[in-house]
Amino acid sequence: MSIDAPSSAQQRFIDDFAQMLTAWGMPLTCGRLYAWLLLAPGPVTLDEFAEALGISKSNASMAARDLEGIGMARRLTERGSKRIRYEATTEPGNALKRNSDILGQLAGLIRSRLDAVADGRNRARLADLATFHLALKAAMDGVIERYGSA
Amino acid sequence: MSIDAPSSAQQRFIDDFAQMLTAWGMPLTCGRLYAWLLLAPGPVTLDEFAEALGISKSNASMAARDLEGIGMARRLTERGSKRIRYEATTEPGNALKRNSDILGQLAGLIRSRLDAVADGRNRARLADLATFHLALKAAMDGVIERYGSA
DNA sequence: TGACATATTCAACATATCCTGAATATGCTG
DNA sequence: CAGCATATTCAGGATATGTTGAATATGTCA
Structure with a gap:
């Protein structure tokens, strides 16, 4: 139901990109999340992750926090909601x-x-x-x- | 029966060193082999690996070839024997x-x-x-x- | 506070990875 | 070639890792 599901070219990019990060020990799902953060039109909620990548929400939650933990994503809180949105840290380092x-x-x-x-x-x-x-x-x-x- | 088994300080070093390489996706056993190559008094045979690290010889064989494949070890053939000895590539790059x-x-x-x-x-x-x-x-x-x- | 929306935890399951011993292949010597 | 020493392969078991849905916790609003 999300308006912005990845195109098939984007899906390929997401998987290939994540596969490469795997060589540095990053779990595939973390890499896929990160890749989608680089492509998505804006900050992404956990539900959107789950739908865009075809994974469970609990998985999205854990992977997103792992990403956050190593500084590759940051969370944005929305005022008046418990909902979190994630974005890629723009600083590539x-x-x-x-x-x-x-x-x-x-x-x-x-x-x-x-x-x-x-x-x-x-x-x-x-x-x-x-x-x-x-x-x-x-x-x-x-x-x-x-x-x-x- | 090997004369040169790792001391307990060396064993700790081997395990800690390998654990760190794990962060780059290197299997623990490969890292342990490599660490032992850095400490051993000379080039190491597969049987010596197996004994020094407490692993099976087939495991040593596979891990050693993986190391070789990524350029972290090289094999030395002994004249008049099928036996191989491995040494760490001295060039750290x-x-x-x-x-x-x-x-x-x-x-x-x-x-x-x-x-x-x-x-x-x-x-x-x-x-x-x-x-x-x-x-x-x-x-x-x-x-x-x-x-x-x- | 209650009702709702969302995030998080966790135990069980699924999957991938690693490790082993037995079998096989390879190379050496005489 | 036979006999030995060593390396390699591989199927199966063991272990670690990733994934899920259900249960729980947390925050928000009225």
Whole structure:
């Protein structure tokens, strides 16, 4: 009954896009929600998600909050209603900040355990790996900063 | 019977490290194999993997080849034996080139479908997203290049 | 407060993924 | 080639993950 169901080209885009995000460990449904947020004419309610994507409302609710939790969507409350609408965070960095965070965590893990787990060549290699991770993180954060994140 | 089983500190490192890689969609066992490759005193056979990590040999075989497939390990053949030893690719970029590739694919998907799936503000936002992905990819590739990859 | 609309939780189910042991294939030596 | 060592495949079982509908909670209005 929603006026704005995805066209078949949009459905294909939604599925392909989500499939790619899968490679970063994102559940397919989360990716589909996010893709639809990028295409929908405006902020989307949970019922609209459920209908547009052919999923249950409880599933939509959980996926939407996961998305919100990792900064890829934000919720808009409507005055005088319990209803929530979601929109994609327009700042594209949020989706990828996560990767940069993982790089930082990996580097942190390596550096904190370095002496306990390795020595000699392995120790040096691990130290290099941590340095590399941090350099990569810095580069990513620079771009994210430049294009905006929030 | 292997002389070089991981110490308990190493076991913790292996599990924590692998757990983090999980966030990029890597199966836990692959991550554990890779972590052990970073700590082991030298190239590792499948039997050694199986014992060091407490997994079956068939599992070790599959995980090792997955690692090889994404460029995080390489196999060393021993002359006069069918036995293979694996070592971590020392060039740290390989583990992360994958992320940069996904960015490129996402940008490609967006650009190729742009006109079919969006217009107006959404179209502009998607175009920006693709540009952002490519900028991020370029930054990552630069660092990877600088630190070496192969 | 009661009636309504909506969101959230949760236990059960469905599905995908991982792991294993047994069987098979491959490569090496003599 | 026979015999050995090792790797690989694969079907089945085990585990983890995703999905659902029903029940519950939350917020809003009159």
